[in-house]
Amino acid sequence: MKRLAWLLLMAATGLVVAAGPDPRRPGIDYMTPALQALQRDDTQHPGQLWVQEGAALWQQTPIKGQACAGCHTTPPDAARHPSWDERQARPITLAGRVDQCRQRHQGEAAQGPDGAAVLALTAWLQHQARGRPLAPPQDPRLEPWRARGAQLWQQRFGQLDLACAQCHDQRAGQRLGGAAIPQAHPTGYPSYRLEWQGLGSLQRRLRGCLVGVRAEPFADDGDEWLALQVFLAGRAAGMALEGVSLRP
């Protein structure tokens, strides 16, 4: 009896050691305690203004077409993106879906991920999913895009000749100028960046990193942004979403 208990204990601890703790850390872990507290306090977090605006837009009856809430009885799950867009036969981000529904069902012009209404609605949807694990779809059609993103992740860019992986895999936790280098998980986008004095999309954040290594950013509608976002979502699968984050 005693022996059996011992064996069970060994098996259990063996499993724990084999699995190990998750080495992945969300961006909030790399911030100062003061900024972490600000991100956690919805009454102080400036990004909450966009969340409130998004909540209003979700209900609002547009001049043409129907309200978002009129078709979607429950808000779509922000944790399951980028997903596959059947019509365009390519991946689509959450911001891309929001933009698409506005065009198709409300007669609005395309805005892109950093348009005012798209940002607000995406922020609100992201806020609904706070704490949920990132669960990108297991769709084989996304695989070539993930592979392309993984390749871009390792590719050196710009006058500084640096790859994303060199900073975010190899130097995460170190400091670069004034900033801590995070692991680059897409768990908190759109994000309110103090440097921007406003809310911005994940694509805008990625663009900032390319400019940072003095590279020419990809075209605004370039496939590279999508491929990187599909890759990043897979790399962070299972991590808890931060909602709208705050960043230096």
Ligand code: HEC
């Ligand atoms: C020279 C180092 C460096 C390189 C190369 C680099 N980044 Fe970054 N990246 C940073 C730093 C530093 C930050 C944080 C900046 C801040 O918060 O002020 C950051 C932030 C990010 C974030 C936001 C993470 C969060 O928690 O909000 C993502 C995503 C990201 N980078 C992706 C990329 C991708 C994709 C590439 C390659 C195309 C790349 N980065 C290349 C240094 C780098």
Ligand code: HEC
């Ligand atoms: C007339 C009905 C209708 C309206 C109004 C509408 N949608 Fe949609 N929405 C759809 C349908 C149908 C889909 C399924 C995807 C497709 O169209 O290919 C969808 C898909 C989505 C998705 C992706 C869901 C997922 O899980 O992949 C999001 C996000 C979304 N809509 C947001 C919005 C927002 C934000 C608004 C308001 C600006 C809106 N929708 C207005 C019908 C609507």
